[in-house]
Amino acid sequence: MKKMLIRGQYLDISTIRKTIVSRVQIVKVVLGLRPNNEFTAQPICYAATFLERVRIIRKLETGEWWMRTEGKALSWRTIGLLFALIAVLVLVTVWAQAYYSKKVFYVEGIKYTQYADLGQGRLEYRAFLNRGEPIYVQTGEDVKRVVISGEVFDIRPRGVDSGQRASYEVIFPEGKTYLVKPFGDKGFLTYDEKGERVLPGFRIISGGIGQDDVSDPAQPRYDPSELVVAADAWFHVQNGSIGFFLLALGMLIYAWCGFRYEAFQRFLFHISSSNWMIVNPEPSDFYFFMCKVGGIFGMGFSLWIFFAHAL
Numbered sequence: 001m002k003k004m005l006i007r008g009q010y011l012d013i014s015t016i017r018k019t020i021v022s023r024v025q026i027v028k029v030v031l032g033l034r035p036n037n038e039f040t041a042q043p044i045c046y047a048a049t050f051l052e053r054v055r056i057i058r059k060l061e062t063g064e065w066w067m068r069t070e071g072k073a074l075s076w077r078t079i080g081l082l083f084a085l086i087a088v089l090v091l092v093t094v095w096a097q098a099y100y101s102k103k104v105f106y107v108e109g110i111k112y113t114q115y116a117d118l119g120q121g122r123l124e125y126r127a128f129l130n131r132g133e134p135i136y137v138q139t140g141e142d143v144k145r146v147v148i149s150g151e152v153f154d155i156r157p158r159g160v161d162s163g164q165r166a167s168y169e170v171i172f173p174e175g176k177t178y179l180v181k182p183f184g185d186k187g188f189l190t191y192d193e194k195g196e197r198v199l200p201g202f203r204i205i206s207g208g209i210g211q212d213d214v215s216d217p218a219q220p221r222y223d224p225s226e227l228v229v230a231a232d233a234w235f236h237v238q239n240g241s242i243g244f245f246l247l248a249l250g251m252l253i254y255a256w257c258g259f260r261y262e263a264f265q266r267f268l269f270h271i272s273s274s275n276w277m278i279v280n281p282e283p284s285d286f287y288f289f290m291c292k293v294g295g296i297f298g299m300g301f302s303l304w305i306f307f308a309h310a311l
Contacts, residue, residue, distance in 0.1 A: 092249070096242070096245060099239060099240065100238065100239055100240055100242045100245070101239075102114075102238075102239040103233065103236035103237065103238065103239065104236060104237060104238075105125075105226070105230050105235065105236045105237070106226065106229075107132065107135065107148075107222065107223075107227075108132065108222070108223075108226070110127045110128075110131050110132040111127060111128050111239075112125040112126065112127050112128075112132070112135055112230070113125065113128070118136075121138060121139040121140060122136065122137070122138050122139075123136070123137045123139070124136055125137065125230070133149045135147070135148050135230055136148075137230060137231055142156065143155070143156050144156075144231035144232065145231075146227050146230055146231050148222065151173050151221075152173055153170060153171065153172060153173070153222070153227050154171040155168050155170055155171075155227060155228055155231045156168065156169045156171070158179070165182040166182075167179060167180060167181045167182065168180045168228045170224040170227055170228060172220060172221075176192075176193065176220070178190055178192055178193075178198060178220065178224040179191045179192075179195075180224050180225050180228050186229075186235055186237075187225075188225035188228060188229075190223070190224045190225050198219070198220070198224070199219075240310055240311050241309055241310055242310075244305055244306070244309040244310040245306065245310040247305060247310075248303070248305040248306035248309075248310050249302075251298055251301065251302035251305065252298075252299055252302040252303070252306075254298065255294070255295045255297075255298025255299040255302060256299060257295075258291050258292075258294060258295040258298065259291065259292050259294075259296060259298075259299070260295070262288070265283070265288060265291045266283060268291075269281070269283045269287060
């Protein structure tokens with residue numbers, strides 16, 4: 001029977017291999033067993049990375065692996081990590097519930113959400129990160145009023161087209177009137193006083209937030225259809241996309257596990273269909289390296305999904 005001298009004791013190889021059932025191929029490396037089970041005095045590396053071999057040798061030298069015959073209680077570090085993970089999940093859940101339950105609308109490409117209810121049907125909306133001027137909406141049955149930077153815009157409903165939603169007249173401070181007709185589910189088409197289509201104008205930044213100019217003087221300062229949407233909460237849409245949020249979160253967890261945990265890397269390796277017909281397949285150093293590269297790429301891609309589509 002082959003034995004190895006470790007810490008003054010001769011331990012037979014079969015005993016160690018039975019103790020570390022899940023690491024048989026690594027034990028062969030540490031104990032110096034070549035693929036043909038020929039015993040050598042020095043360890044060789046054919047089925048383990050360098051860092052893995054060093055870690056296992058240290059555990060064998062201290063007797064940690066074969067002397068541990070009973071389950072070990074969780075360490076304080078592990079308990080702390082579990083509580084930290086639970087706390088993070090709770091915070092993410094609370095944030096997501098608060099963020100995605102809001103209704104928003106857009107004016108000049110800036111996202112607005114309700115900031116305060118001022119009473120008597122008067123609502124205040126503010127942009128995220130205070131990027132634009134506050135918008136005040138006075139609700140009413142016949143006339144809704146939108147106030148932006150002191151300018152007052154009146155929105156009046158005008159009948160119903162083809163049994164669908166009502167059209168709206170939007171009266172600008174200078175007296176011009178625009179007709180906004182429903183189009184599709186929550187879309188609108190805008191017409192001027194002559195019945196001609198009004199397209200959203202292009203704007204040029206001239207110096208700071210809230211100081212952009214209309215490139216075409218004939219175009220209205222604000223898109224009338226956006227004012228109609230701002231005036232009625234029914235047209236407001238959900239803030240962000242919770243579907244993309246869940247996708248980004250799942251991809252982030254998957255990529256982190258693929259980058260950080262060897263057990264997860266080995267699990268992915270063994271469930272791969274390309275290894276089903278191979279007897280005792282083992283991942284190579286290049287496979288572990290590509291797992292880390294893929295993990296970094298996956299985490300970056302998940303962040304892009306979150307900021308570009310989930311918010």
